[in-house]
Amino acid sequence: MIYLDLFYGFLRVGCFAFGGAYGAIPLIRDVVLSYGWLNEETLAYMIAVSESTPGPIMVNLATYIGTSQDGFLGAVIATLAVVLPSFAVILAVTAIMSKFLRSPYVQAIMGGLKPCLAGVILATGLCMILSNCVPFWGAQLDVHSLIITFLLAAVIIFSKKVMKKKLSSVSIILVSALIGSIVYCF
Amino acid sequence: MKKNIIAELLLNFMKIGLFTFGGGYAMISMIENICVEKKGWITHDDMMNITVISESTPGPIAINCATFVGSRQAGMAGAIAATFGIVRPSFIIIYAIAVFAGNFWQLPFLSNILGGIKIAVGFLIADAGLTMIKKMKKNKKSVGIMAFSFLTIAAAKLLSVNISVITVMCLCAAFSLFTCIISGKNSGTEVKK
Numbered sequence: 001m002i003y004l005d006l007f008y009g010f011l012r013v014g015c016f017a018f019g020g021a022y023g024a025i026p027l028i029r030d031v032v033l034s035y036g037w038l039n040e041e042t043l044a045y046m047i048a049v050s051e052s053t054p055g056p057i058m059v060n061l062a063t064y065i066g067t068s069q070d071g072f073l074g075a076v077i078a079t080l081a082v083v084l085p086s087f088a089v090i091l092a093v094t095a096i097m098s099k100f101l102r103s104p105y106v107q108a109i110m111g112g113l114k115p116c117l118a119g120v121i122l123a124t125g126l127c128m129i130l131s132n133c134v135p136f137w138g139a140q141l142d143v144h145s146l147i148i149t150f151l152l153a154a155v156i157i158f159s160k161k162v163m164k165k166k167l168s169s170v171s172i173i174l175v176s177a178l179i180g181s182i183v184y185c186f
Numbered sequence: 187m188k189k190n191i192i193a194e195l196l197l198n199f200m201k202i203g204l205f206t207f208g209g210g211y212a213m214i215s216m217i218e219n220i221c222v223e224k225k226g227w228i229t230h231d232d233m234m235n236i237t238v239i240s241e242s243t244p245g246p247i248a249i250n251c252a253t254f255v256g257s258r259q260a261g262m263a264g265a266i267a268a269t270f271g272i273v274r275p276s277f278i279i280i281y282a283i284a285v286f287a288g289n290f291w292q293l294p295f296l297s298n299i300l301g302g303i304k305i306a307v308g309f310l311i312a313d314a315g316l317t318m319i320k321k322m323k324k325n326k327k328s329v330g331i332m333a334f335s336f337l338t339i340a341a342a343k344l345l346s347v348n349i350s351v352i353t354v355m356c357l358c359a360a361f362s363l364f365t366c367i368i369s370g371k372n373s374g375t376e377v378k379k
Binding site: 053059063075091097107108110111116125148149173179181 | 249328
């Protein structure tokens with residue numbers, strides 16, 4: 001029964017996908033290949049598509065595989081299954097969170113995790129920016145990305161320092177799309 | 187009133203879902219921007235807590251955050267509205283791609299736009315990190331942990347060594363728990379006001 005397979009397969013992905021999309025790719029690969037839903041090549045292609053479209057990679061993959069297996073209903077079932085575990089867990093956590101967070105041990109753990117995550121996120125972001133400006137490990141320097149990076153940085157700094165207004169995340173995406181479509185024309 | 191908040195949750199999370207390129211960390215900046223700064227639905231401290239919880243529970247951060255904000259605002263119905271909202275844009279887009287297929291992102295016009303957006307993602311993620319650090323309560327321990335995780339991840343990325351974020355997080359949590367038990371004192375988890 002394809003619906004049951006889709007549901008169970010993606011429920012497993014949703015349950016055990018810790019640590020964000022990239023941590024989950026090995027698991028997704030495992031499940032997807034074991035059912036024969038995609039082969040290595042189409043999976044790599046789909047990961048690229050999921051990255052260049054908005055939304056979490058896991059959800060995008062579920063929707064795509066669901067559609068390719070059994071049309072609209074398949075897409076709904078697979079997407080629902082991949083979302084369900086985190087939905088349920090967070091609902092449960094929210095219910096007990098205030099009590100849970102007051103425990104001194106939990107506070108101690110959170111006290112370590114918060115600065116840790118802040119460091120991880122900053123490092124991830126800066127490395128992504130840097131990798132557009134400096135060619136690492138034999139990679140070719142992409143002049144276009146370098147120019148876009150500088151233009152984007154200039155726009156962000158200009159609006160913050162001169163206009164005294166922080167650009168919203170949505171406007172940064174829109175501005176970058178505009179800059180990209182202009183710069184890549186040359 | 188109650189209907190309004192449900193509609194607003196749905197609408198705002200659809201907006202977040204539509205503009206989230208580049209996965210979890212980039213989304214934190216977007217959610218912080220809309221739910222904390224603009225709407226005041228949750229505080230920065232809540233946001234920090236839910237980010238940490240998201241990283242240690244299964245599932246995409248986006249879904250976790252949406253469920254959390256929704257249930258805080260309007261219980262079960264809110265949680266469903268926000269989660270449904272954040273999933274819907276990508277569902278529609280991917281469904282369309284799967285049905286009409288094709289390698290759409292190889293169209294020169296679209297690939298130019300996506301090339302630009304790809305670069306913005308780094309800025310959004312760095313911004314989320316900076317905001318967290320700015321609002322973090324700073325003492326020797328928290329700054330030390332922050333520096334440790336920053337340097338570890340940066341070094342791993344630059345040297346292309348594979349160190350999982352979860353390993354780093356476990357180390358930091360264990361260290362913090364250990365020092366708290368030894369000193370018998372509570373660590374500062376509150377946000378600087």
